[in-house]
Amino acid sequence: MTGTLLFDPLLGWPLVWMAAGLAVLATAIALWRGLSGWWLRALAGITLILALLNPSLQQEERAPLSDIVLLIVDRSASQRIADRPGQIAEAVETLRNRIEARPNTDLRLVEVGDGDGDEGTLLMSAVTQAMAEEPRARIAGILAITDGRIHDVDLAPDLPAPFHTILTGREGDWDRRLVVRNAPAFAILGEPVNLTVRIEDQGDAPEAGIVDLTIAVDSDPPATFQVPVGEDIQLPVTLPHGGRNVLQFSTPAADGELTDRNNVAVVSINGVRDRLRVLLVSGEPHPGERTWRNLLKSDSSVDLVHFTILRPPDKQDGVPVGELSLIAFPTRELFMDKIDEFDLIIFDRYKRRGILPGLYLDNIRSYVEQGGAVLVAAGPDFASADSLYRSSLGDIIPGRPTARVIEDGFIPTLTDAGERHPVTEGLTEGYEAGEEGDPGWGRWFRLVDVETMSGTAVMEGMDGRPLLILDRVGQGRVALLASDHAWLWSRGYEGGGPQLELLRRLAHWMMKEPELEEEAFIAETDGLEVTIRRRTMADTVEETTWEGAEGDPAVIDMEEVEPGLFEGRFTAPEIGLYRITDGIEDIVVALGPSAPREFEQTIATGDVLAPVTEEMRGGTMRLEEGVPTIRDVRAGRPASGRGWIGLTPRSAYRTADLTVFSLVPPWLLLLVSALFVVGAWLREGRR
Structure with a gap:
């Protein structure tokens, strides 16, 4: 119990x-006048003022409060390497026993994991949060078991008690790290992009001269190179395909290094085409010719070269060649010298008229087999003796004409395969289905009767006859559109149809755009949440699994959300590289x-936390x-x-009771x- 006046x-x-003031004035006047009782008057004034002040005695009954010790344990990813988990467990148990054995002392244990995303170790934020939950006047000390590699030291709070850093790790630790710098988000296909790679050693590392560096792109076989340690290496990389390309760089783990988690670096680069070059050859003017031209010219990423044959060699009208205002068809330049510069060749109602000799057509076939693309938009001439099918291109064209041309109204429909194929799936959206189940599109009035020889028919005309056939030949692609009446949709005849979207998808599928592949995985990420979409032409998919750098493969439950589209989700345990396969x-x-932030620096050190430790004259110890x-x-x-x-x-204490009473009654002081x-x-x- 304590007393306070x-x-x-x-x-x-x-x-x-x-x-x-009045009492002092009265006393001064009495003294000035020489009154002998001035000092009695002064005592009377003092007593009167004391009575007005009402002196009291406050007595408190106090209950002592225990001291609080904050024990902050760093459980981030860098604390799970080597023997650090064992060090942490032993230190926590020993400190817990020693603190709990102290009289009047309580322990508050706070564990700090990895920050959201790649924020690293936010130890100071955890200290601030822990201090906010406890009375500041009771905190006797803060102990942090950590490797010292924290990433928010600038957020250190004002400390009320000593802060001590207790380091995990060993004095002789060393680690090897692989770093990829200046990796762009996008790169143009066919053009090399320079990446800067560096392999560096940290800590008490042995001397190393040359080590292996392995580079793999997606699931392709890796390539291994010999590179020096501690030097920046410039690597020119050419992306193999459009869309996302995942490049994995790795160096083998060395004996004695802390961890191999930072021996791997992953870079994701989107491959984009500089320009898509298309050659459009129209055999003769017709109403649908402008449809193709308008489609390709409306795409800013497409460079179009268009030729219309207005004067075939068999046309003789006596006009001197020098007076013709026509451009000669540069057949050799296009189909021999520069054919590899085109991503797609379209033959629009073209027939053999002696313009393209057999040698050129053979070269076009080789162009397709080596990765090119040819689209044949067939008209009546495709069913004639001058058909392109009667040339060497017949070996790669997926449909054989029966020599019959059907000129009768029909509504194009999707086949079962067309419901799944990315070129045609979903085309019926936005159209009201007709009474007989047709998609609600306008009619076409010409169909070249063909037999499917290879590939997949994704659209059909009357009586199930093939209308659009897609095929792969060698490394390239071929498509056959067995009608020249797609332009009716663009004119809005009988409500029109998805002509623009169909032809756009068709052209981009032939140019191997990744989003239009029939068999593909599509992955979307949101933090550690991964959504997998598996596109396939099959009715079912095989068991799909995901696998990280460590651990056994885990199965993903795939559910069919649309015809040919299966979807599944999984949550990754941590950031890193994951392979998904069926x-x-x-x-x-x-x-x-x-490279995760937690593994940029793995050697334990007290330098980062030194300003916080020195503030209240704390210490840094090694476990x-x-x-x-x-x-x-x-x-x-x-x-x-x-030690x-x-x-x-x-x-600290808590006031349990409080009593206040006057020392002298006011009436006594007045008396x-x-x-x-x-x-x-x-x-x-x-x-």
């Missing part, structure tokens, strides 16, 4: 000060940055030297020494004051 004025403080197709997904003992130190004194750390006892006044009067009267 208090003053509880009976009047407001201004009135008390006014009364004190045994037929596979994809590599990179979650997070090319390999043993768990430090705990002592009491006074505030402001050094709080660490050889020990200090806590500052706070002597004493009156006696002093009477005494002064009697003394001065006798004199």
